[in-house]
Amino acid sequence: MPHRDDLVPESAPDPAAPPPQGARATRIAIISASVGAGHDGAAAGLAERLVEHGFVVDRHDFLDLLPAGAGRLLCGAYHHLLTWLPEGYQRLYAATDRAARPGLVWRVLFRAAERSTLRALAPDTGAVVSTYPGAGQVLGALRRRGRLKVPALTYLTDFSVHALWVAPGIDAHLAVHPVPAAQAHVRGAAAVTVVGPVTHARFAPPAAGQRAAARDRFALPHDTPLALLVAGSWGVGPVRRAAAEIRETGVAVPVVVCGRNRALAEQLRRDGVEHVFGWVDDMPGLMHACDVLVQNAGGLTSLEAFATGLPVASFRCIPGHGQTNAAALEEAGLAAWIRDPDKLAPVLGELLHGPRGRAQRAAGLDLHRLAPGPVLAVVSGVRSRTGPTAVPVPARMRGRRRIPLTAATVAATVSLGVAAPLAHAYNETPDRFTAVTHYLDGDGR
Structure with missing residues (x-):
């Protein structure tokens, strides 16, 4: 069911100038997927930022917008593929990535979600942002046919851009880094913009004393490096093998987070892994306690680790x-991809101890x-509406209107600390780097 974050939290900053009397807040809808x-x-994270700036935010789960329980069926099938038939998921991922457009089954599924998507949007919605590829496909189709009258934006949450992420009709595609921005640009995405990631404010480098306190809180040893091993909320992949291999290196002690996979946690404890956790509510604290992150999917946890100053390795x-996220993170100079267990x-x-780790922390x-x-x-998208029905931008954002969005994007692209890593990536793999150079040079579309 949709849920709302309609109230500005008490921690939100006071506006520099109060909105004019009678002015209404702009409503933004965000469609993600569980x-x-x-x-x-x-x-x-996006909703939190928007609410802090005076927007009203409605959030919707795309799985609930699909008909007759199809969303839960789709989610369950995806989970089972990853768990029991990963090679089948690899074939499906590759096939859909090569296709010029979504296949017939996907098109039927997305078309079936259009009416419920329109019904879910409040009449005064000023823009819609998707953080899930399927939702972006639906919004793009609605925009193309003129059924959705407000701007639709896609926030690319992955570091690699699968074909389903790019939908004709979407007004703008927002990327966390120039590498996925380049991939989206080559795929024909509209108005690709580098905006950076959003994570909770608690994900920040530890202050003095926080590291020791976090180790005490999680009952972790103080006298050895700790490698935080994560596998997403589902705890999928060869986690047991990765934990054993980390332990066998003698370089670091594995601290494993299994998410909601209780069976995995029990197996790891039987394997003799000493520090095993299920679902962790205080991930910022656990990251403060550890020295390096080892991950296998390249998702949100990697972005959170970057924010806390942890170096990141992709493994198993x-x-x-x-795998495509691991390649993109490596290309960006943000994470090492360990393909050979002998290199672990x-x-x-x-x-942990060398210049590579320091460079990754800084990046x-x-x-x-x-x-x-x-x-x-998002504000730029709202402002792109014309005519008497245009929705006013909140007063606390009006002082920023003089900052051109393009200038901000160019500044971010140049200053994100990626010049040296991108140069290294070009020297190592110039063929894969073509997308980035074309994007930064303004070639192509």
Whole structure:
């Protein structure tokens, strides 16, 4: 069911100038999907920023907009593929990524969600933002046929851009980094803008004493490096093997988060892994306690780790988006992709103690500190409406109207701390780097 964040929290900053008497707040709708936790996490972060700036935010789950329980069926099938038939998911991911447009089954499914999507939007909605590819496809189709009268934007939550992320009709595609922006640009995405990620404010580098306090709170040892091993909210992939291999290196002690996979947690404890957690509400604190993140999907947890100053390694990645995200993160200079288990020990050592780790920490922090954020891009979308029905922008954002969105985007692209990593990526793999160079040079579409 849809839910709303209609009230500005008490922690929101006071506006520099109060809105004119009688002015109404702009309403923004965000459509995510409870497939894992990454899409919803990005939606929550975006909603938090928008509410802080005086917007009213409605959030909707795309799975609830699909007919007759099809959303839950789709989510369950995806989960089972990843868990029991990962090679089948790899084939499906690759096939849909190569297709010029969604297949017949996908088109029928998306078409069936159009009416419920329109019904879910309040009459005074000023713009709609999707954080899930299927929702973007529906919104794009509605915009193309003129049934959706307000701007529709897609926030690309992955570092790699699958074909389903790019939908004709979408007014703008917002990316967290120039690498996915370049991929989206090559695929023909409209108005690609680098805005950076959104994570909760608690994901920040630990202050003095926080690291020791966090280790005490989670009953973790103080005298050894800790590798935080995560596998998403579902705990999928060869996690047991990865935990054993980390432990065998002797470089770091594994601290494993299994999400909602209770069976995995029990298996790991039987394997003798000492520090195993299920669902963790205080992930900022656990990240403060650890020294390096090892992940297998390249999703929201990686962005949160960047914000806390943790170096990140991709290892034993799940098929499909796990591997393409790992490649994109490596290309961006933000995470090392360990393809060979024999390289695990030396790479972990470099991330923990060497210049590679320091460079990744700096790049990850810059990704959050220097990007303009998505709010300005959403405001630009709202302002693109013309005529007497245009929705007013909240007063606390009006002082920013003089900042051109394009200038902010260019500044973010240049200053995100990616110049050296992108140059390294070009030297290592110039063929894969073509998309980035074309994007930054303004070639192509």
